[in-house]
Amino acid sequence: MANLKITLTRSLIGRPATQRATIKALGLKKLNSSVELPDSESLRGQIHKVEHLVTVEEQA
Secondary structure: OOEEEEEEOOOOOOOOHHHHHHHHHHOOOOOOOEEEEEOOHHHHHHHHHOOOOEEEEEEO
């Protein structure tokens, strides 16, 4: 099963509360922080909601 490495690359200043909550739910806290999570449909949905704030890399 593939993992996804998600990195917060844009600031949350001025972003709606729903986007802030999604970033927090992904486990990201500070700018340039990264998490590695297993790929799933629900995770892809969360990433789609904040795709303009994060970068995603697929890990083997």
